[in-house]
Amino acid sequence: MTPRHDEDPLDPHGHLDEQAVDGALRPPSLEEFGGQPRVSAQLGLVLAAAQHRGAVPDHVLLSGPPGLGKTTLAMIIAHELGVPLRISSGPAIQHAGDLAAILSGLTEGEVFFLDEIHRMSRPAEEMLYLAMEDFRVDVIVGKGPGATEIPLEIPRFTLVGATTRAGLLPGPLRDRFGFTGQLDYYDAADLVRIVQRSASLLKVALDDASAQVIASRSRGTPRIANRLLRRVRDYALIHASGRITPPVASAALDLYEVDELGLDRLDRAVLESLCVRFGGGPVGLGTLAMSVGEEVETVEEVAEPFLIRQGFLMRTPRGRVATSRAWAHLGLTVPASRVDLFTDPDA
Numbered sequence: 001m002t003p004r005h006d007e008d009p010l011d012p013h014g015h016l017d018e019q020a021v022d023g024a025l026r027p028p029s030l031e032e033f034g035g036q037p038r039v040s041a042q043l044g045l046v047l048a049a050a051q052h053r054g055a056v057p058d059h060v061l062l063s064g065p066p067g068l069g070k071t072t073l074a075m076i077i078a079h080e081l082g083v084p085l086r087i088s089s090g091p092a093i094q095h096a097g098d099l100a101a102i103l104s105g106l107t108e109g110e111v112f113f114l115d116e117i118h119r120m121s122r123p124a125e126e127m128l129y130l131a132m133e134d135f136r137v138d139v140i141v142g143k144g145p146g147a148t149e150i151p152l153e154i155p156r157f158t159l160v161g162a163t164t165r166a167g168l169l170p171g172p173l174r175d176r177f178g179f180t181g182q183l184d185y186y187d188a189a190d191l192v193r194i195v196q197r198s199a200s201l202l203k204v205a206l207d208d209a210s211a212q213v214i215a216s217r218s219r220g221t222p223r224i225a226n227r228l229l230r231r232v233r234d235y236a237l238i239h240a241s242g243r244i245t246p247p248v249a250s251a252a253l254d255l256y257e258v259d260e261l262g263l264d265r266l267d268r269a270v271l272e273s274l275c276v277r278f279g280g281g282p283v284g285l286g287t288l289a290m291s292v293g294e295e296v297e298t299v300e301e302v303a304e305p306f307l308i309r310q311g312f313l314m315r316t317p318r319g320r321v322a323t324s325r326a327w328a329h330l331g332l333t334v335p336a337s338r339v340d341l342f343t344d345p346d347a
């Protein structure tokens with residue numbers, strides 16, 4: 001049987017993979033960017049004032065967990081300013097020369113989006129200080145004692161740096177950003193609107209109650225909301241004649257092991273390991289990550305912030321510790337040896 005691609009209006013010929021569909025769902029303007037009202041309003045003002053003065057806006061730092069819209073905001077900034085966008089990432093810039101090549105190739109007023117800015121090499125970072133402040137880079141020509149620095153003027157640009165770990169940025173780099181937007185997890189009402197917008201772009205009928213089922217399991221993250229919507233759409237297509245209802249949405253998400261609070265396999269593996277294997281901790285992050293077969297960064301940047309926010313896990317100087325809520329969520333009883341930890345002495 002020939003596969004049918006015509007189900008997807010964003011992908012009529014079947015050329016777009018899932019990531020491309022994700023990109024197609026990105027809101028193009030601040031007005032369409034749902035949620036984050038504080039960051040949106042502050043950023044809007046920075047851009048409007050710069051445009052009013054006819055100046056290139058200050059550099060912008062966006063921080064927050066993955067999937068909350070940092071790349072989307074960088075694209076929106078360029079779009080609102082009507083300038084081109086150049087994209088790179090910290091790990092891709094290992095030598096100062098890589099950065100010099102990018103910066104000298106920018107056009108006047110261009111937005112330069114540098115993702116994972118905390119993972120840039122030290123020499124590149126130092127070059128960036130100068131570029132951000134004086135719109136100049138010092139290119140080193142030659143080697144050893146005969147090496148000379150040649151100053152090179154670069155066009156004025158707006159750097160949009162993104163990081164999941166603002167705390168890892170050296171002070172001098174952080175200080176050179178004129179505006180810092182701290183993105184936080186989205187509340188359910190915002191996610192409902194985001195998922196409804198995506199559903200309408202995908203030409204999928206989605207009632208309020210079903211949108212709420214998806215939003216409540218999306219860990220406060222638009223990228224996850226869009227992904228779950230696509231999984232629910234698939235499930236409805238195969239099992240419910242394409243009709244999404246709250247029970248259909250719940251059944252789909254159960255199948256994909258996303259529970260009612262939005263915890264996925266990795267989150268539960270981390271909690272289970274912490275509670276069962278390590279008796280609730282404290283346990284070091286490296287050991288915890290190894291016990292679930294994941295990279296330290298993944299556990300630290302993807303699972304942990306959400307588990308902490310949900311009150312399942314605490315970071316302590318001696319390691320990660322489970323809360324009583326973690327045992328309860330796993331359907332386990334807090335071991336007798338831990339009970340006193342969670343008992344309020346004044347109760």
Ligand SMILES: Nc1ncnc2c1ncn2[C@@H]1O[C@H](COP(=O)(O)OP(=O)(O)OP(=O)(O)O)[C@@H](O)[C@H]1O
Binds near residue numbers: 024026034162
């Ligand atoms: N405020 C929003 N409104 C609507 N959709 C959004 C919003 N924020 C993010 N999205 C959607 O979520 C997806 C992920 O967003 P984005 O790639 O900007 O996240 P990110 O913070 O840059 O993630 P990472 O740190 O992993 O690069 C995008 O495809 C976009 O469609």
